[in-house]
Amino acid sequence: DTGVSQDPRHKITKRGQNVTFRCDPISEHNRLYWYRQTLGQGPEFLTYFQNEAQLEKSRLLSDRFSAERPKGSFSTLEIQRTEQGDSAMYLCASSLVSGTANEKLFFGSGTQLSVL
């Protein structure tokens, strides 16, 4: 068990470019979450998946953002036409849910995005 992996660790891009981040959850974890953390703030929920189904999206997730989890394993988060306001750390977390409320999230180390 290597934990939740996120790639890349850092990404610098120019405004208007598209970027894609990847998250590999802990093996067999059925839930996967994306959070965004801006400087000086706590993480904010963006979206989550139960297996391959995207069950909820925050209002923070504008139409420039899209997330997928095609086979219920890894997930990608794509931002199109990046803006400077997208600069943040994007955190992924996973959990194994088996019908109880005792869910524990395991976080990755995040992808730090800087939009110039």
Add this chain to the structure above:
Amino acid sequence: AQTVTQSQPEMSVQEAETVTLSCTYDTSENNYYLFWYKQPPSRQMILVIRQEAYKQQNATENRFSVNFQKAAKSFSLKISDSQLGDTAMYFCAFRGAGTASKLTFGTGTRLQVTL
């Protein structure tokens, strides 16, 4: 909507001493969960302790304990016998019951443990 407030941006404590980090929250729900997460420079959020609102007994995990005051909507974290490795950002978080882990976080408290 729920809100979580951490009013101490920074705290400092000497090694082996005890420190308490404050957190208040606002919600209209009766059933919910509260958490303290630690975020070291490695950036990975690590769960420190959790509390179910329906439990009156305060949660403890080794050197970490909470003071949960449901009526006052207060949830403070006490770290006993502070260690250098406790240096990190600490975030208080709220989750409604019956929902997925859509956590609402506070703005964090930066804790520095000194020699």
